[in-house]
Amino acid sequence: MSEAQTLERPVEAKAKYNLIDCDIHPSMKTPAEIHPYLSQRWRDHLATYGGHTRQGLSETLSHPRMVPEVSRVDSWPPAGGPPGSDLPFLREQHLDGLGIDLGVLVPLRFNASGQRHPDLAVALAVAINDWQIGKFLEPEPRLRGSIIATQEDPASAVAEINRRASDKRFLQILLPPRSIEPLGKRRHWPIFEAAVSHNLPISMHVGGVGGHQATGAGWPSYYIEEHHSQVQTMEAVIASLIFEGVFEQFPQLKLSFVEGGFSWVPAYGWRMDKAWAAMRDEVPHVKRPPSEYLRENIWFTTQPMEEPNPAKNLTDTLRWIGTDRLMFSTDYPHWDFDDPRYAFKVPLTADEKAAIFAGNAVNFYGLN
Amino acid sequence: MNEMIRSLDSKPALSTVGAIDCDLHPASPATAALMPYLDEYWRETFIMRGVDRMSLAMTASPPRSPINVRSDWKAKSGFAGDTLEAVRAQALDPFGTRLAICNVLNGAMIMHSDDMAAALCGAVNEWLAREWLDKEPRLRGSIIVSAQNADLAVAEIEKRVADNRFVQILILAQNDEPLGRRRYWPIYEAAARNRLPVCIHAGGSNRHAPTATGWPSFFVEAYVAQGSIFESQLLSLVAEGVFHKVPDLKVVCAESGFTWLPSFFWRADKTWRGVRAETPWVTEQPSDIVKRHVRFTLQPVEAPLETDALTRTLEHVDCDDILLFSTDYPHAQFEGLNALPAALGETLARKIMIGNPLATYPRIAADFAKEVAK
Numbered sequence: 001m002s003e004a005q006t007l008e009r010p011v012e013a014k015a016k017y018n019l020i021d022c023d024i025h026p027s028m029k030t031p032a033e034i035h036p037y038l039s040q041r042w043r044d045h046l047a048t049y050g051g052h053t054r055q056g057l058s059e060t061l062s063h064p065r066m067v068p069e070v071s072r073v074d075s076w077p078p079a080g081g082p083p084g085s086d087l088p089f090l091r092e093q094h095l096d097g098l099g100i101d102l103g104v105l106v107p108l109r110f111n112a113s114g115q116r117h118p119d120l121a122v123a124l125a126v127a128i129n130d131w132q133i134g135k136f137l138e139p140e141p142r143l144r145g146s147i148i149a150t151q152e153d154p155a156s157a158v159a160e161i162n163r164r165a166s167d168k169r170f171l172q173i174l175l176p177p178r179s180i181e182p183l184g185k186r187r188h189w190p191i192f193e194a195a196v197s198h199n200l201p202i203s204m205h206v207g208g209v210g211g212h213q214a215t216g217a218g219w220p221s222y223y224i225e226e227h228h229s230q231v232q233t234m235e236a237v238i239a240s241l242i243f244e245g246v247f248e249q250f251p252q253l254k255l256s257f258v259e260g261g262f263s264w265v266p267a268y269g270w271r272m273d274k275a276w277a278a279m280r281d282e283v284p285h286v287k288r289p290p291s292e293y294l295r296e297n298i299w300f301t302t303q304p305m306e307e308p309n310p311a312k313n314l315t316d317t318l319r320w321i322g323t324d325r326l327m328f329s330t331d332y333p334h335w336d337f338d339d340p341r342y343a344f345k346v347p348l349t350a351d352e353k354a355a356i357f358a359g360n361a362v363n364f365y366g367l368n
Numbered sequence: 369m370n371e372m373i374r375s376l377d378s379k380p381a382l383s384t385v386g387a388i389d390c391d392l393h394p395a396s397p398a399t400a401a402l403m404p405y406l407d408e409y410w411r412e413t414f415i416m417r418g419v420d421r422m423s424l425a426m427t428a429s430p431p432r433s434p435i436n437v438r439s440d441w442k443a444k445s446g447f448a449g450d451t452l453e454a455v456r457a458q459a460l461d462p463f464g465t466r467l468a469i470c471n472v473l474n475g476a477m478i479m480h481s482d483d484m485a486a487a488l489c490g491a492v493n494e495w496l497a498r499e500w501l502d503k504e505p506r507l508r509g510s511i512i513v514s515a516q517n518a519d520l521a522v523a524e525i526e527k528r529v530a531d532n533r534f535v536q537i538l539i540l541a542q543n544d545e546p547l548g549r550r551r552y553w554p555i556y557e558a559a560a561r562n563r564l565p566v567c568i569h570a571g572g573s574n575r576h577a578p579t580a581t582g583w584p585s586f587f588v589e590a591y592v593a594q595g596s597i598f599e600s601q602l603l604s605l606v607a608e609g610v611f612h613k614v615p616d617l618k619v620v621c622a623e624s625g626f627t628w629l630p631s632f633f634w635r636a637d638k639t640w641r642g643v644r645a646e647t648p649w650v651t652e653q654p655s656d657i658v659k660r661h662v663r664f665t666l667q668p669v670e671a672p673l674e675t676d677a678l679t680r681t682l683e684h685v686d687c688d689d690i691l692l693f694s695t696d697y698p699h700a701q702f703e704g705l706n707a708l709p710a711a712l713g714e715t716l717a718r719k720i721m722i723g724n725p726l727a728t729y730p731r732i733a734a735d736f737a738k739e740v741a742k
Binding site: 066177178179180181182183184185208210212213214215216217218219220221222223224225227228229231232233235236237239240243244261263264266267268270271272273274275276278279280281282283304306307308309313316317320335336 | 433434435541542543544545546547548549576577578579580581582583584585586587588589591592593594595596597599600601603604607608625627628630631632633634635636637638639640642643644645646647668670671672677680681683684700701
C-alpha cells in the first residue's frame with residue numbers, strides 16, 4: 001500500500017476528550033418503550049403482526065448466542081430490565097466507571113432496515129431516533145446518537161438524514177452491512193450524497209438481515225461460524241464501495257466499520273489490489289489501487305480486540321492499517337466487551353494511545 | 369508492484385527447477401470433446417438436447433478473463449493452456465517443473481441434476497486421463513466430482529483410485545452448503561480411505577450470492593470474495609468436527625490466497641475460546657487443526673512484494689508446512705517465471721516446492737520413492 005494522503009490529520013488540541021467509546025448498545029426495559037414514539041397505527045401493527053424481516057425466526061436469531069441478551073453477566077441493571085436499558089446504571093457502571101468522555105450509541109433494536117414492510121421500516125427508524133433523544137441524549141450530555149436510516153429505501157433514508165442533520169447530538173448515520181444488495185450499488189448513492197452534504201460519516205455495525213445466506217459458502221450450522229461471517233460481510237461491503245466507484249464519486253465520504261475487528265484489513269487490501277491489477281479494465285472507474293481508498297476513506301473500531309499469539313505480531317497489523325484509522329470501542333454491554341485498560345496487549349506510544357482512544361474519533365466525527 | 373515491472377525474460381529470484389506444481393489448469397474441454405467419454409445414454413441425450421454445443425464455462429471463473437489468461441500465454445483462441453504443446457512450452461519446460469497436478473475447472477461440477485453432473489465429471493476425468501496424463505508423464509490429475517451428491521461422488525472416486533496418476537479429489541469452494549455439513553462426510557471418508565487429499569479450488573456454483581450482502585456487480589469483486597468463502601469453509605470443517613471424525617483427512621485449498629491466514633487464525637482462536645461450549649468436540653484451537661490438516665497452494669501471493677509484508681505474514685502464519693508450490697498456470701498471478709517471491713528464501717522455497725507436496729500427496733511420494741529405488 002502506498003503512503004496515501006489522508007482526509008484528516010491528528011489535531012493538536014484534543015484534551016477535551018481522553019476516552020471516546022464508539023460502540024455502546026442502548027436497550028429498552030420492554031419493547032413497549034418505543035410506543036410513545038409510534039403512531040397508534042404502528043402500535044397496532046406491531047401488536048398484531050410484530051416485525052417481519054428476511055429470516056426464519058420472527059423474534060430472535062436462528063444462531064442463538066452464548067449468553068442471554070449477548071451481554072456481560074454483570075451488566076444487568078440492579079433496578080431491572082435488560083443490560084443497556086437503565087441510564088443511571090449505564091452511567092455508573094460504564095461512563096463513570098471507565099471515565100468515558102463521550103459514548104456513541106448504536107441502537108440495534110427493531111432492525112428498521114431489515115423490515116420488509118417499507119412503511120413500518122420508516123416508522124421504526126424515526127421512532128428509534130426520537131427514542132435515542134428522549135431516553136439518552138436529553139438526560140446525558142456524554143452520549144451521542146446514530147441516525148437510523150432505511151437503507152433499502154434510499155429516498156426515506158435521505159429524508160430522515162436531512163431531518164436529523166441539524167441536531168448535532170447525532171454524530172453518524174447507521175447502516176447494516178447485511179442488505180439486499182451490496183452497499184456500493186448505485187441505488188444507495190443518494191444516501192452517500194446526503195451524508196457528504198451534511199458532513200456526516202456513515203457507520204456500519206455488524207448485523208442486518210438482507211435475506212442472503214450468512215456466508216458465501218452457505219448457511220453455517222454454528223454461532224462460531226456465524227460470528228466470523230460478520231467480518232466477511234464487512235469485507236464484501238468494502239469491496240462493493242470501492243469497486244462500484246463510490247469513493248471516486250464521493251471522495252469526502254467517511255465510513256467506520258464497527259465490531260468487526262481490524263486484523264483482516266491489510267491482507268484484504270492486498271487481495272483487492274492484486275485482483276484489481278489483473279482486472280482493472282473491467283472497472284475503469286476505479287482509478288487507484290483499492291487499498292488507497294481503504295486507507296483514506298475507511299476507519300475501524302477496535303473491538304473485538306485482536307489477540308495474536310505472540311501479542312507482538314499485532315504491531316505489524318497496526319503499522320499496516322495506520323494507527324490514525326483505529327477508534328476505540330467497548331461494545332458495552334455485550335459479552336465480548338473490551339476494557340480500555342486491558343484491551344491492547346502491545347505497547348502503544350503516548351501519541352498512538354491518544355489517537356486511538358480519542359483523537360481519531362474526534363477527527364472522524366468532526367468534533368473539533 | 370516491482371514484481372510486475374521486472375522483465376519477462378529475467379531469471380527469477382528463486383529457481384523453480386524440480387518443483388511439484390500443485391495447481392495447473394489445462395483449459396477446460398469443449399463439451400463436444402467429452403462426447404467420446406460418455407456412455408450411450410448421455411451421448412445421445414446431450415446431442416439431442418444440444419448440450420454438446422453448449423459451453424460449460426463457469427461464471428465464477430470466466431475462462432478468457434485477464435486473471436484467468438495471462439496475456440503472454442494467451443492463444444489465438446482467446447484461451448490459454450488449451451493444447452498439450454502449450455502447457456509443455458509455457459508451464460512445464462520453462463519452470464523446470466518435475467510434476468504438475470492438473471485441476472480442470474469445468475461446469476460439470478455445478479449442474480443441478482445429480483446424474484448429469486456425475487456423468488460429466490466422469491467424462492472430464494476420463495478425458496484428462498486419455499488426452500493429457502497418457503501423453504505427458506510429468507502430469508498428474510485431480511478427480512473432479514460434484515459434491516452435491518456424496519454417493520455419486522464416492523462412486524467416481526472409487527472408479528478412479530486404481531489409476532495412480534490421480535493424486536487428489538477436487539471440489540469447488542462454493543457449494544449448496546458449507547463443506548463441513550454431514551451430507552459431505554462420505555466424500556471425506558472415501559478420500560481418507562484412499563489416502564487422497566481433498567482439494568477445494570476457488571470457484572463455485574453461484575446458486576446463492578457469494579457474499580452475505582448480496583450479488584457483487586463485478587468479476588473482480590466476486591474474485592475477491594472467494595477468500596472469505598475459503599475462511600467459511602475452513603471454519604465449517606473445523607466446527608462440524610470433520611477432522612475429528614476423519615482424522616486422516618488432508619485438505620488442500622487451491623487459488624485461495626493465504627495472506628489472510630494470520631487474521632483468520634487470530635479471530636477464529638479467540639472466538640473459539642469464547643464459545644467453545646457450543647462445539648465441545650472441537651478440543652483444540654482452530655489454527656492448530658488447520659495447520660495440521662490443511663495446505664494452501666502458493667499462488668496467488670497477495671502481498672505487496674516490495675515491502676516486508678510477505679516476510680512478516682509468513683512469520684505470523686508460523687507454519688513452514690502449510691504452503692504448496694503452484695504456478696496457477698495460465699492465470700495471471702505473477703510475471704515471467706517469478707512464481708516464487710524472493711521473500712520466501714532458498715530453504716523455505718525448496719520445502720514449498722518439494723518437501724511439502726511430498727508430505728501432502730502420498731501417491732506422488734510413492735512415485736519419488738520408486739525413482740530413488742531405481
